[in-house]
Amino acid sequence: MYIYDKFDHAITQERVNEFSQQVARRLVGELSEEQFRPLRLMNGLYLQLHAYMLRVAIPYGTLSSKQMHKLADIAKKYDRDYGHFTTRQNIQYNWIKLEQVPEILAELASVEMHANQTSGNCIRNVTADQFAGVAGDEVEDPRIISEVIRQWSTFHPEFSFLPRKFKIAVTGAVKDRAAIQYHDIGIQIVKNDAGEIGYAVYVGGGMGRTPVVAPLINPFVRREDLLSYLETCLRVYNLHGRRDNIYKARIKILVRDLGPDEYRRQVDEMWPMTKAAGVDVPAGEVARIEAFFAPPAYEKVSEPVAAYADAKAKNPAFARWIQTNLHPHKVPGYGAVTISLKPIGGIPGDASSAQMHAIADLADKYSLGELRVTHVQNLVLPNVKQADLFAVYQELVKIGFADANIGLASDIIACPGLDYCALANARSIPVAQDLSKRFGSLDRQHEIGPLQIKISGCINACGHHHAGHIGILGVDKAGQELYQITLGGAGDEKASIGQLMGPGFTGEDIGGAVEKVVNTYLGLRQSPTETFIEAYRRVGPAPFKESLYGRR
Amino acid sequence: MAQAKPAKAEIKILTANRLRNGETVYYTAAGEWSPYVTQAKVAATPEEIEALTKIGAAAYAANLVVDVAVIDIVPGGEVKPAHIREIIRATGPTVRSDLNKSVAP
Numbered sequence: 001m002y003i004y005d006k007f008d009h010a011i012t013q014e015r016v017n018e019f020s021q022q023v024a025r026r027l028v029g030e031l032s033e034e035q036f037r038p039l040r041l042m043n044g045l046y047l048q049l050h051a052y053m054l055r056v057a058i059p060y061g062t063l064s065s066k067q068m069h070k071l072a073d074i075a076k077k078y079d080r081d082y083g084h085f086t087t088r089q090n091i092q093y094n095w096i097k098l099e100q101v102p103e104i105l106a107e108l109a110s111v112e113m114h115a116n117q118t119s120g121n122c123i124r125n126v127t128a129d130q131f132a133g134v135a136g137d138e139v140e141d142p143r144i145i146s147e148v149i150r151q152w153s154t155f156h157p158e159f160s161f162l163p164r165k166f167k168i169a170v171t172g173a174v175k176d177r178a179a180i181q182y183h184d185i186g187i188q189i190v191k192n193d194a195g196e197i198g199y200a201v202y203v204g205g206g207m208g209r210t211p212v213v214a215p216l217i218n219p220f221v222r223r224e225d226l227l228s229y230l231e232t233c234l235r236v237y238n239l240h241g242r243r244d245n246i247y248k249a250r251i252k253i254l255v256r257d258l259g260p261d262e263y264r265r266q267v268d269e270m271w272p273m274t275k276a277a278g279v280d281v282p283a284g285e286v287a288r289i290e291a292f293f294a295p296p297a298y299e300k301v302s303e304p305v306a307a308y309a310d311a312k313a314k315n316p317a318f319a320r321w322i323q324t325n326l327h328p329h330k331v332p333g334y335g336a337v338t339i340s341l342k343p344i345g346g347i348p349g350d351a352s353s354a355q356m357h358a359i360a361d362l363a364d365k366y367s368l369g370e371l372r373v374t375h376v377q378n379l380v381l382p383n384v385k386q387a388d389l390f391a392v393y394q395e396l397v398k399i400g401f402a403d404a405n406i407g408l409a410s411d412i413i414a415c416p417g418l419d420y421c422a423l424a425n426a427r428s429i430p431v432a433q434d435l436s437k438r439f440g441s442l443d444r445q446h447e448i449g450p451l452q453i454k455i456s457g458c459i460n461a462c463g464h465h466h467a468g469h470i471g472i473l474g475v476d477k478a479g480q481e482l483y484q485i486t487l488g489g490a491g492d493e494k495a496s497i498g499q500l501m502g503p504g505f506t507g508e509d510i511g512g513a514v515e516k517v518v519n520t521y522l523g524l525r526q527s528p529t530e531t532f533i534e535a536y537r538r539v540g541p542a543p544f545k546e547s548l549y550g551r552r
Numbered sequence: 553m554a555q556a557k558p559a560k561a562e563i564k565i566l567t568a569n570r571l572r573n574g575e576t577v578y579y580t581a582a583g584e585w586s587p588y589v590t591q592a593k594v595a596a597t598p599e600e601i602e603a604l605t606k607i608g609a610a611a612y613a614a615n616l617v618v619d620v621a622v623i624d625i626v627p628g629g630e631v632k633p634a635h636i637r638e639i640i641r642a643t644g645p646t647v648r649s650d651l652n653k654s655v656a657p
Contacts, residue, residue, distance in 0.1 A: 418640060
């Protein structure tokens with residue numbers, strides 16, 4: 001993992017000091033709310049329905065056990081004993097007191113963490129594949145350039161007051177586990193015919209009111225040119241992005257309105273000037289950062305591991321958990337375990353301080369001290385020996401996080417919704433809980449196969465509903481919560497935007513409506529191996545609309 | 553000529569979040585900010601609603617509270633917000649019964 005140098009420590013501490021003074025000035029009235037609001041947002045602090053909410057950055061979803069212990073301590077000491085892991089690989093605390101925020105930031109800084117740029121019109125926390133560094137299918141560990149981007153974008157003076165927020169995601173593999181085409185900039189690490197590593201850069205994707213799958217703007221940016229290219233992409237946006245209309249201020253609108261070709265032309269025209277300014281990182285500095293992500297000391301494991309095979313044979317529940325929650329590791333004898341934060345009927349992404357401490361202990365004991373957060377609101381133990389998998393499973397059973405549902409119907413993304421969020425129009429969590437219970441039977445979930453249900457409580461789409469195979473959007477119609485269904489969305493390398501099926505359903509009826517969609521799929525699929533998204537792409541919306549609304 | 557519809561009866565209370573800790577609070581008849589919605593001072597006339605609005609603006613300007621709003625309540629009986637959003641603000645997240653807020657002391 002990356003370890004802060006003296007500059008990282010200094011700027012993090014300076015920011016703690018600066019924001020502490022700003023909070024103090026706000027509390028005595030020297031700063032008005034209008035003056036303070038953009039400052040608190042740049043430090044991840046929102047005002048929600050019940051209290052302040054603090055969003056803590058977990059850069060590219062990588063976390064040490066020590067940091068997880070600290071997150072748990074903060075949940076216990078300053079919040080109501082839990083936290084919420086988000087679709088941007090961050091953690092949010094829901095019951096924060098403004099007067100305690102300086103203390104919390106100081107605690108975070110003590111473990112090289114912060115809440116910088118987790119909100120506001122700046123470059124947000126960079127996200128990445130949760131299996132970075134351990135996935136066998138990656139070209140290069142995406143954490144290396146993610147860390148380069150983190151350092152470049154932190155407190156970048158030119159990009160601290162962008163027209164709107166700006167999100168960057170990186171995948172090191174063809175298989176996109178970071179939803180890069182739904183980001184303002186999505187980066188895929190690629191290798192050209194000459195065997196050189198470079199970056200395919202997608203620009204202008206996003207969710208929200210106007211969902212857009214990002215077009216490919218440059219198929220191969222050379223390694224040494226990445227930052228000047230990114231800087232130019234942002235510079236064109238900063239110059240021409242719409243500051244006059246918040247709904248048209250994201251880069252996706254600029255790229256759409258200019259057209260990808262014209263946007264690309266403008267970037268290419270400006271790029272030499274940016275490059276000449278010396279923005280790019282010297283190879284030596286990249287190498288310094290890369291060294292932090294060198295593979296840890298893996299043991300040589302001779303496969304097959306008899307105890308592991310034996311445990312699977314004797315424990316069907318463990319075997320099923322392995323089937324869904326274990327990702328292949330590039331090192332023989334190891335696996336990456338996804339810890340489901342989606343217990344049946346539970347709140348997606350929530351974990352208590354006790355659960356966080358227990359997971360941190362598991363990371364120490366079984367995963368070389370390392371953890372990851374996924375954009376699907378789960379956690380990962382990236383380095384577990386096969387021989388330890390059964391022990392890890394048993395420990396997860398004890399804390400209620402052993403559900404074998406990764407990638408299945410109950411592995412649902414849900415934003416906090418109207419239970420917490422000041423922007424929400426409808427509740428998301430109760431819908432997720434209802435669906436989770438309806439599809440709770442593992443037999444049924446396996447019969448259905450891979451299915452991604454994603455729920456947002458408003459059009460801002462924090463719950464990624466546009467990218468859900470089944471997306472659910474909560475709306476407010478004359479004071480009543482209604483839920484619209486979209487189908488056919490995907491956030492992977494075959495990204496697509498879900499299509500709206502029709503009028504919304506009440507909170508009581510939405511669960512039954514989703515069941516109808518699923519049953520329609522089961523009835524029309526060509527074989528059990530044809531997945532929901534494959535079947536939807538084959539037949540289109542008509543049979544699903546008919547099942548929901550009858551013939552019209 | 554069609555007659556103008558009679559103005560809809562409006563009954564409102566004043567709510568905000570406390571600056572220091574973000575707590576959801578309601579302005580009371582005693583002139584204080586209470587976490588209990590049933591203690592909210594009810595305004596039933598345009599003049600009373602205007603008065604509440606001014607009190608909210610003054611408390612905001614004095615840096616006591618933020619996110620100030622005059623909200624609708626259900627007519628009759630104990631004070632109960634009309635909209636689901638405000639019911640949740642008053643009573644807590646519907647998905648965590650252990651974190652429910654009391655509506656009265």
